[in-house]
Amino acid sequence: MKKLKYGIMGTGRIVERFVGAVRSSEAGEVYAIASRSLENAEKKARELGISRCYGSYEQLVSDDNIDVIYIPTINSAHRENAVLALTHNKHVLIEKPMTLSREDTKMLFDMAREKGLFIMEAQKSLFLPITEEIKKIIYDGVIGEIHLLDYMISIPEVGFKWFYDRKAGGGALFGSGNYILAHAMHLLEEELISSSGHATLSDEGTDLQCIFNLKSEKGILVDGKITTMVAAESGVTIYGEKGRIFIGDFWKARHAEVFVYGEESRQVSFPVEYEMVYEVDHVNRCIDDRLMESPVMTSKVSLSSAEHIDNLWNHFLKRV
Numbered sequence: 001m002k003k004l005k006y007g008i009m010g011t012g013r014i015v016e017r018f019v020g021a022v023r024s025s026e027a028g029e030v031y032a033i034a035s036r037s038l039e040n041a042e043k044k045a046r047e048l049g050i051s052r053c054y055g056s057y058e059q060l061v062s063d064d065n066i067d068v069i070y071i072p073t074i075n076s077a078h079r080e081n082a083v084l085a086l087t088h089n090k091h092v093l094i095e096k097p098m099t100l101s102r103e104d105t106k107m108l109f110d111m112a113r114e115k116g117l118f119i120m121e122a123q124k125s126l127f128l129p130i131t132e133e134i135k136k137i138i139y140d141g142v143i144g145e146i147h148l149l150d151y152m153i154s155i156p157e158v159g160f161k162w163f164y165d166r167k168a169g170g171g172a173l174f175g176s177g178n179y180i181l182a183h184a185m186h187l188l189e190e191e192l193i194s195s196s197g198h199a200t201l202s203d204e205g206t207d208l209q210c211i212f213n214l215k216s217e218k219g220i221l222v223d224g225k226i227t228t229m230v231a232a233e234s235g236v237t238i239y240g241e242k243g244r245i246f247i248g249d250f251w252k253a254r255h256a257e258v259f260v261y262g263e264e265s266r267q268v269s270f271p272v273e274y275e276m277v278y279e280v281d282h283v284n285r286c287i288d289d290r291l292m293e294s295p296v297m298t299s300k301v302s303l304s305s306a307e308h309i310d311n312l313w314n315h316f317l318k319r320v
Contacts, residue, residue: 001027002288010071013160017275025281120294135186143241148238149237152232182297195308197315199316
């Protein structure tokens with residue numbers, strides 16, 4: 001497999017973990033990093049040992065040596081940044097949420113398809129070994145027929161100011177809602193067909209916490225809770241007729257616990273230093289196979305997630 005050279009568009013907190021994942025991958029190479037200021041790009045490049053840096057995103061995407069652009073910028077900038085990369089014939093891996101609307105998400109997939117380029121919304125949880133092992137346990141019937149998925153994401157210390165800016169794509173739902181939606185659809189292998197919810201809004205109109213309910217095509221209920229207002233244990237509990245499974249921090253999990261009623265619980269473990277490496281390996285294989293979208297994190301999943309988030313946000317505003 002050809003080594004793919006990654007250009008990183010931005011210097012946010014997640015970049016360090018992504019760089020580690022690419023360097024741990026089978027066919028990835030961190031080639032360059034860019035920021036809106038050369039000073040910031042140079043600082044991050046020194047910290048992470050990246051040999052090339054640029055003081056603008058335009059310079060980054062103009063580098064003919066780069067194969068893939070990774071976009072970890074603020075949510076409201078994803079659409080613009082992805083269009084820039086696609087215009088310069090780069091494959092794109094873009095952090096969730098892909099954009100702030102279903103319409104814009106569809107536009108990016110259409111643009112990539114027209115240009116024969118690969119694009120994917122980053123959803124590392126779908127590629128984790130723990131996720132695949134839990135799916136196997138579910139479909140082997142170990143805990144019986146599944147009826148309920150209960151998700152909690154607690155982030156009491158957000159750590160970045162734009163989270164509190166609605167126009168920047170901040171808030172609990174846009175920040176983490178896609179984690180829950182994509183993970184649930186992947187586990188169940190079903191569409192989610194209806195949604196409703198409530199939120200606690202700040203004075204500026206950003207949701208500080210939210211709770212929402214969805215239903216799958218077969219009637220399985222999905223309950224999602226995201227909060228910045230209290231500290232709680234994050235994870236998902238999958239309830240079946242004969243038992244349950246708990247995956248702590250499901251979006252980056254290395255461990256899970258399986259409970260079958262009347263038996264001792266058992267641990268499932270897949271330790272790894274950089275949880276994003278499985279996602280990077282998947283992207284590399286897709287591009288090597290000349291695919292334009294992932295067969296796992298499909299356009300259908302991204303579009304469905306975006307549509308539910310659009311609907312949920314409208315629910316929140318109506319119920320203020």
